[in-house]
Amino acid sequence: MKTVATALCLGASLFLSSLVVIPPALAQQDEFNAADANGDGALSMEEITAVAKTTTAENYAAVDLNGDGTLQYDEFEIGVEEGFIVLD
């Protein structure tokens, strides 16, 4: 019975420690929300360069996959993962 309790305790602590580690996608969601200064759910060139100074107009355009002139979250995520956007 003690073994079961130990296993449960170990399981619980593993579960808790997994909660503490923020998945990269969630961390990027936080970055995105922080960068979205006007809260419209998309990042303008101005908002992007405020958090990623090295972003060029070319990189911005390359990441703007639907060509609407702003970066939605999925575009931002891809941009960061592909190295077009390097957060400061």
Ligand SMILES: [Ca+2]
């Ligand atoms: Ca915005």
Ligand SMILES: [Ca+2]
């Ligand atoms: Ca877009």
